[in-house]
Amino acid sequence: MNPRLTRRRFIKGVIYSSAASLSGAGFYLANAQSRPAAAVERLISINVNGATRRVDVLPQETLAHTLRYKLDLTGTKLGCNRGECGACTVLIDGISNYACSTLTHSVKQREVLTIEGLRAADGSLHPVQQAFLEELGPQCGFCTPGQVMAAVALLQKNARPTREEARLGLSGNLCRCGAYDHYLNGVMRASGQLS
Amino acid sequence: MTYMHIGKDFTPPDAEGKITGQARYSEDFRKEGMVFARLLTSPVPSGRVRNIDVSEALRMDGVIGILTADDLPPVERPAVAALSNELVYVGQPILAVAAINEQIAENALERIRMEIERRPFVVDPLDSLVEGGPDAFPEGNVVIRGASGSEFKSLKWSRQAVEDFRNGREPDAEFTTEWSYGDMEAEFARCAVVVEEAFVTAGYPHHSLEPRTCMSYWENGRCYFHGSLQSQSAANAPLARMLGIELDQLCFINENTGGGFGSRIGPYPFMAISGYFSRKVNRPVQVRITREEEFFIGSARAGAQGWIKAGLNADGRVAAIDLVIVNDGGASGSGSGSASAGALSVVYQPAAMRFRGVSVFTNTTPRGAQRGPGQNEMHAIAAPILDKAIRQLGLDRVAVRRLNGPDSTSLIDANRGPVTSAYMREAIDKGAELFDWANRVNQPRVAGRKVRGLGVGQGYHSAGSNGYDGLVRIGTDGRIYLHTGVGNLGTYSYAATVRAAAEVLQCRWENCEIVRGNTDLGLPHSSGQGGSNTVFTHTRANWVAAQDAVQKMKEIAAAELGGTVEDYSIAEERVFRTDAPEQGLTYAEAAQRAVQMGGRYSGGEWPDDINELTAIAVQKLAGTGLIGVAKDNLEKTGTAPGLAIAFAEIELDLDTGKYDIVDYLAVAECGTVVHPKGLSHGMNGGGIWGMGMAGFERHVYDPQNGLPANMGLYQSKPMTILDAPLHMRHAAVDMPDPQNPVGARGIGEPAMGCAVAAVMSAISDALDGHLFNRTPVTPDMVINYVAQQTYNNKSLKTNTF
Numbered sequence: 001m002n003p004r005l006t007r008r009r010f011i012k013g014v015i016y017s018s019a020a021s022l023s024g025a026g027f028y029l030a031n032a033q034s035r036p037a038a039a040v041e042r043l044i045s046i047n048v049n050g051a052t053r054r055v056d057v058l059p060q061e062t063l064a065h066t067l068r069y070k071l072d073l074t075g076t077k078l079g080c081n082r083g084e085c086g087a088c089t090v091l092i093d094g095i096s097n098y099a100c101s102t103l104t105h106s107v108k109q110r111e112v113l114t115i116e117g118l119r120a121a122d123g124s125l126h127p128v129q130q131a132f133l134e135e136l137g138p139q140c141g142f143c144t145p146g147q148v149m150a151a152v153a154l155l156q157k158n159a160r161p162t163r164e165e166a167r168l169g170l171s172g173n174l175c176r177c178g179a180y181d182h183y184l185n186g187v188m189r190a191s192g193q194l195s
Numbered sequence: 196m197t198y199m200h201i202g203k204d205f206t207p208p209d210a211e212g213k214i215t216g217q218a219r220y221s222e223d224f225r226k227e228g229m230v231f232a233r234l235l236t237s238p239v240p241s242g243r244v245r246n247i248d249v250s251e252a253l254r255m256d257g258v259i260g261i262l263t264a265d266d267l268p269p270v271e272r273p274a275v276a277a278l279s280n281e282l283v284y285v286g287q288p289i290l291a292v293a294a295i296n297e298q299i300a301e302n303a304l305e306r307i308r309m310e311i312e313r314r315p316f317v318v319d320p321l322d323s324l325v326e327g328g329p330d331a332f333p334e335g336n337v338v339i340r341g342a343s344g345s346e347f348k349s350l351k352w353s354r355q356a357v358e359d360f361r362n363g364r365e366p367d368a369e370f371t372t373e374w375s376y377g378d379m380e381a382e383f384a385r386c387a388v389v390v391e392e393a394f395v396t397a398g399y400p401h402h403s404l405e406p407r408t409c410m411s412y413w414e415n416g417r418c419y420f421h422g423s424l425q426s427q428s429a430a431n432a433p434l435a436r437m438l439g440i441e442l443d444q445l446c447f448i449n450e451n452t453g454g455g456f457g458s459r460i461g462p463y464p465f466m467a468i469s470g471y472f473s474r475k476v477n478r479p480v481q482v483r484i485t486r487e488e489e490f491f492i493g494s495a496r497a498g499a500q501g502w503i504k505a506g507l508n509a510d511g512r513v514a515a516i517d518l519v520i521v522n523d524g525g526a527s528g529s530g531s532g533s534a535s536a537g538a539l540s541v542v543y544q545p546a547a548m549r550f551r552g553v554s555v556f557t558n559t560t561p562r563g564a565q566r567g568p569g570q571n572e573m574h575a576i577a578a579p580i581l582d583k584a585i586r587q588l589g590l591d592r593v594a595v596r597r598l599n600g601p602d603s604t605s606l607i608d609a610n611r612g613p614v615t616s617a618y619m620r621e622a623i624d625k626g627a628e629l630f631d632w633a634n635r636v637n638q639p640r641v642a643g644r645k646v647r648g649l650g651v652g653q654g655y656h657s658a659g660s661n662g663y664d665g666l667v668r669i670g671t672d673g674r675i676y677l678h679t680g681v682g683n684l685g686t687y688s689y690a691a692t693v694r695a696a697a698e699v700l701q702c703r704w705e706n707c708e709i710v711r712g713n714t715d716l717g718l719p720h721s722s723g724q725g726g727s728n729t730v731f732t733h734t735r736a737n738w739v740a741a742q743d744a745v746q747k748m749k750e751i752a753a754a755e756l757g758g759t760v761e762d763y764s765i766a767e768e769r770v771f772r773t774d775a776p777e778q779g780l781t782y783a784e785a786a787q788r789a790v791q792m793g794g795r796y797s798g799g800e801w802p803d804d805i806n807e808l809t810a811i812a813v814q815k816l817a818g819t820g821l822i823g824v825a826k827d828n829l830e831k832t833g834t835a836p837g838l839a840i841a842f843a844e845i846e847l848d849l850d851t852g853k854y855d856i857v858d859y860l861a862v863a864e865c866g867t868v869v870h871p872k873g874l875s876h877g878m879n880g881g882g883i884w885g886m887g888m889a890g891f892e893r894h895v896y897d898p899q900n901g902l903p904a905n906m907g908l909y910q911s912k913p914m915t916i917l918d919a920p921l922h923m924r925h926a927a928v929d930m931p932d933p934q935n936p937v938g939a940r941g942i943g944e945p946a947m948g949c950a951v952a953a954v955m956s957a958i959s960d961a962l963d964g965h966l967f968n969r970t971p972v973t974p975d976m977v978i979n980y981v982a983q984q985t986y987n988n989k990s991l992k993t994n995t996f
Binding site: 073074075076077078079080081082084085087114115116118119125129132133136137138139140141142143144145148163164167168170171173174175176177178179180181182183184 | 452875914
């Protein structure tokens with residue numbers, strides 16, 4: 001996780017900024033509209049997948065919400081919206097983060113990479129995507145974008161992880177179908193350790 | 196047999212979308228003017244809404260409307276209503292609010308005032324069954340299902356019966372389901388060993404990773420419905436009935452589904468909300484739910500409290516099993532006790548058996564099918580109990596399982612029906628060899644505070660049906676369109692099964708296109724994608740449809756080139772004279788002729804016995820190519836069984852009570868392997884589910900207030916990658932079933948049953964045969980046992996801390 005924005009800090013920020021929205025069980029914490037915007041800038045620029053995007057962002061809005069519902073980047077999935085499943089994993093400055101637990105305002109000066117930004121300019125798949133395809137990593141596929149992004153982050157730090165290290169690298173991402181073995185094989189293939 | 200496509204790996208066409216994020220799930224669809232609905236849910240486990248004041252919510256800017264139970268057709272309990280004022284569990288939807296965005300809808304919920312009359316509640320079935328105990332519903336606590344329908348009843352057991360049951364003695368009590376075969380008394384009299392145990396298995400939520408979402412809108416009297424189901428065509432008829440429309444007035448769209456595991460086989464009550472709401476407000480309406488709401492309305496496995504008495508002859512043959520199960524049916528009353536008993540009758544082939552059961556309503560979440568419902572929790576409990584009896588006889592656990600394993604002559608279930616084929620002994624032999632059971636069972640077991648345990652367990656589920664339709668179309672350009680009504684639930688069976696049609700057509704896979712995911716594309720009637728049935732059922736349906744296409748191509752060729760149908764063959768996407776291969780037509784030419792000839796050749800006519808949905812599909816395709824369409828009327832004279840056996844080695848830490856699964860091997864007995872990577876997913880995914888049942892997953896309710904305590908994923912504990920073995924192994928017997936044209940059967944559910952049984956067996960083995968008789972076995976239970984503190988299983992408590 002991004003050391004500059006811990007889960008505790010995020011939750012504290014939400015509590016302080018959005019007291020009026022504590023209705024559901026967390027789903028709308030980041031989306032409630034009833035709080036005055038005060039001095040917080042609404043129209044901001046964020047760098048997503050190498051492009052600068054202008055977007056109207058509420059102070060308490062999560063990155064997952066912005067990506068999915070304002071930038072139409074629906075590859076980032078919401079499985080829990082409370083930092084438990086990892087389906088919304090994106091990279092922020094190369095580090096894996098849960099987009100559901102990241103305030104969009106906190107990424108203004110940073111580079112966000114989503115599953116849609118992995119393909120090369122010529123349309124070819126990222127090596128992790130290619131490896132996951134060859135290993136037929138997904139089952140239902142709902143967790144897969146998050147698994148892919150976690151694997152990309154892992155291999156950027158550790159190009160040839162052991163299977164145990166790969167397991168730790170993907171440990172923030174749940175797969176209810178139980179496709180873990182296939183995903184691990186995908187990481188090992190992407191790192192050139194499985195042919 | 197050598198196949199062109201069957202048994203070979205391929206890349207299913209939806210896989211790339213899943214790894215690039217382009218795959219669309221129901222929440223990813225938008226429609227101009229769409230509004231968003233949110234649910235107001237019950238805060239109490241039991242009660243009645245006396246009155247609701249929605250006036251303040253309706254006055255809010257952006258609120259479009261409110262849908263209540265009064266807007267929906269009445270639903271008679273025990274059927275679960277989409278919205279209701281009669282409250283029987285926490286989280287039950289009461290009404291829905293639609294607004295121009297979700298935030299406003301959510302805020303509007305807070306402006307609604309309700310007055311609720313509370314009623315007594317119960318979260319443990321035995322607390323309801325005991326005389327004087329509360330009933331979950333005002334009408335009673337059980338349902339008697341008979342020929343004339345369902346009837347509620349308040350069923351009570353004497354305090355003595357409940358006390359006996361809790362303490363592992365046969366209860367003298369009334370049941371709602373009973374069956375038996377064989378001479379129980381005589382078989383038990385001959386037994387060399389008899390074991391008698393009480394047991395309890397926890398219910399737990401499906402927690403499919405995609406929170407279910409529905410979006411629907413109406414155009415020209417038709418409903419366009421984006422849903423999230425395991426099945427595709429199987430949804431059409433019940434969903435149309437739910438919405439009160441004709442079959443051809445519904446377009447059901449479901450390209451991808453984020454998990455189901457039994458909770459999304461067919462339309463669930465929640466789906467009525469967007470359908471009726473969109474009609475009421477005349478705008479597209481999307482309803483997506485939270486993770487917590489997925490816990491409440493996303494279904495769950497029924498729990499079970501039971502008593503079992505099993506006897507073995509001196510040679511290890513299972514002579515008799517007597518089984519009592521009280522199911523926790525939650526708010527839907529669904530229980531699977533009879534299926535539990537049936538699984539024992541298959542796997543262990545007892546000479547005599549009796550089952551008695553009752554499913555009791557509790558004020559907990561509605562229960563439904565969950566991967567091997569009944570069968571898999573029974574496998575979990577039975578494996579270590581059988582081990583105990585085997586140890587008393589001084590026999591080998593694998594050898595005894597082989598002795599009792601079913602074969603193709605075996606009779607199964609209460610009705611003692613036949614199987615299409617069964618090769619359980621071959622699976623056991625293969626697994627024992629690959630796992631090196633004979634050597635490992637004699638290895639040293641203790642290393643300091645770490646203890647090894649070896650386990651073996653079996654799984655069974657019926658795995659195939661018949662009587663559904665297949666539909667293929669050969670375009671005038673020669674491209675082959677394989678239409679399937681099989682849903683995309685993540686098993687890739689929608690793609691694997693149409694390869695049976697490609698096999699018949701002897702065509703290149705690259706020249707095939709799978710048509711699926713949208714009713715209006717012309718999809719045939721299909722079974723529901725549940726119960727491990729798809730591979731058996733739809734390889735048959737695709738096979739017969741492709742045979743129809745080949746027959747028509749031969750007829751066309753004979754009409755144009757002379758001779759009879761028998762004079763023609765197919766190969767390399769041509770139909771040609773067998774004795775003069777240069778005389779023939781390409782598939783493209785045959786399809787062009789079919790369009791010219793019309794009638795049955797290009798969909799102008801269709802067989803009388805196909806389903807109405809398939810007939811509608813054929814009419815959509817008429818005139819666009821050569822149509823192959825048929826109902827599966829192939830012979831099927833027994834239950835198609837899915838069988839599996841697993842071997843597990845665990846390393847259990849006596850200080851922490853935790854264990855690692857250091858080796859795991861499962862062998863599938865599912866006939867011919869159709870799609871090796873799909874089988875791998877089924878076996879490994881099923882294995883993960885089994886391990887989760889063995890050690891992690893359960894409902895927890897506060898018995899004082901009826902409140903659930905573990906709605907989220909973190910507390911519900913589905914298996915993480917760190918809980919899973921670092922490597923998972925699997926194999927297959929790969930012997931064809933004679934009642935499937937490519938020899939295939941299903942395996943999804945047995946893959947879980949064998950895993951949980953093997954792990955439970957291994958835990959018991961590590962602790963010198965100790966029986967916990969409970970799922971899950973958690974570290975605190977192990978530590979208490981190791982510390983020689985009595986773990987009180989005899990209370991059979993469930994749904995509690």
